[in-house]
Amino acid sequence: MRLVWYEFAKLFCRRSVLVLFVLFSVINLAKIYSEWDAYSFLADGSGERSWHTVYWQLYDQYQGPITPEKVQQLLATWQPLAQATADMTASTATDDANSLTGNLYSDRNLLEKYFVDPMQYCYEYGDSAASVAEKARQNAERAAQVNSLYQQRESVALYRIYAGRAVPDFAYTEMANYYLNYDFSLILVLLLGLYGVAGTFVEERETQMDRLLLTNPNGGSRTVLAKLVAASGFLLLVTTWFSLLDLAGFGAAFGTLEGLDLPVYAIPSFAEAPVSLSVLPFAVLAAALRSAGLWALGMVWLAVSLRSRNALVPLVANFALTAVLVVGGASVAYSHFVWAKALDPYSLLAGRPLLAQTEFLDIGGFPVLSWQAALAISLVAGLVIAAAIYLLSPRNTYCPIRRLR
């Protein structure tokens, strides 16, 4: 355990890593703030008639369970506005005393974007999910009739996922939507992880510590094991930190954490999510997948740098390899090449390619959700590479593998 701690200190307590960690955190927060500032219509200040102020005043009326009374009340407010502005002849005054935000068009847009459309989506989601479930049930029956076992299993699995899905509550989802669709921190996580981990073995060689380590009773394979554990811990720390920072940053920028307890499919881009979790546990799952993807990639980085004598070569090689995986992964992210997605750790890192769509892989005749397959593949690949690193790393000639306990 002491060795793991020291290896972790070697990785993490370097000034350059700490500086990058702080710098990237600040850049990430700035990027999140800029997302809110650029894309949220509620980022218009806290004036009395700003969208922000009006929205939160109206929100108190409509949040919570979607009831016919609330729907009627919303339509009673929105429909006259929609009619009045339909032919574009309504007043364009910006200080209209009879409007909420000072302008009728603005009122209509606010209500449409933040109340009518989201509430309609939530209200109708149950029916569309039921329709998918019913079709899946019918497909399963048809597949059973023609003895198509895999098709039957897949349809049953699909039915189980969609049956009973509904969004009974209305809540503010803008923050959760931007949070779950935010990818920028992925780049920072990759860069920081790569910088921190790629030099793990090379730096020992550059400082001649590799020779010294090998001459100590715990300096060979035990140190390699400690390095693998410490690198894994470092990568886990990086992904956890940036996942938390993303959530905290979005919460702070949007000024609320509302909507985290809604089902994730309450957000339109996750309507076909393969898991029926609420937003917060879904974000935890996405962070766990990101950690697994980064860990597998980290093991590749370590393997590439295992025998290098110069820090720059593995860094460049690993950077190029990562770029290829990212570009390749991004190009198939929203395609139907499900195996390609499952095999590329980028899909786990980004999360959405696997978690925004329900897709199955045929593994031995059984339908496995693409995110589960990708997770299993990454973990197995990571473990195989870690074992190879352990076995192939230099060791003292007096301590061959068979002597290890």
Added chain:
Amino acid sequence: MEIQFDNVAKCYKGKYALKDFSATLGEGVFGLLGENGAGKTTLISILVGILRADGGTVRADGRDVGAQGRAFLADLGYMPQYPVFYRDFTVGDFLLYMGALKSLSPALARSRAAELLDTVNLSDARDKKIGALSGGMRQRLGIAQAMLSDPKVLVLDEPTAGLDPGERIRFRNLISRFAPGRTILLATHIVPDVECIATEILLMRRGRLLMQGAPEALEQSIAGKVWEATADLEQSRQLAERCCIGNMKQDGPLFSLRIISDERPCAGARPARPNLEDVFLYFCQDGDAPCA
């Protein structure tokens, strides 16, 4: 602990870096002397287990070190050539880390580190980052880490390379202080480093052991082959073509020469008492040089 090398050999791409090396080291300081590329680092790497020998055996107290495994490593302290260590570690943390590598308990590692830092005069630098240490301080830290587990065998590879004269003397004194009760193998090509402190010298050339013995015995082996003479520039040039000049010092219009030669090199040459540098020059010069 007695270390015994028995016909140890190491071959790189068909060329022997070490061949038929046999020697026995008991307690004391053993200077491994040889030119660059003589095979010193190869021998040390085999002794500490970094390299596998292609032939021969290494024994410690009569037992094959390979069979002893980690038990032998626990008795070993090693300081590599040009150690850089970890720039971002403090001196104290680095020693505690080395303690963990040597399986010392944290309490024992802490007390040994304090004791050794005091011995090597680095107590005040305990909280300094290694990156901020001078070359000499880093070498002293190197010997402190090697001594952390109180090893019976201490192996130092070119420990004084790059040090100024003051630091070199301080370092030599440290080695002498650590010598009682243990075997110290000190590889160097800087003759004065071993001349003063070595109990025995192992003289290597081209992967082979040329001689082993006390410095005085080695010096005695070339008795009558070291001369001193005075010559002008032209005579000096002629002598340098025929003989190995160990030292040449200008003294007005003439030069005082120290010449290593089997025969009297010139009329007027006086026999001189050999030193270890003469021995080194006599045995370790290139094949086409006049000394060989």
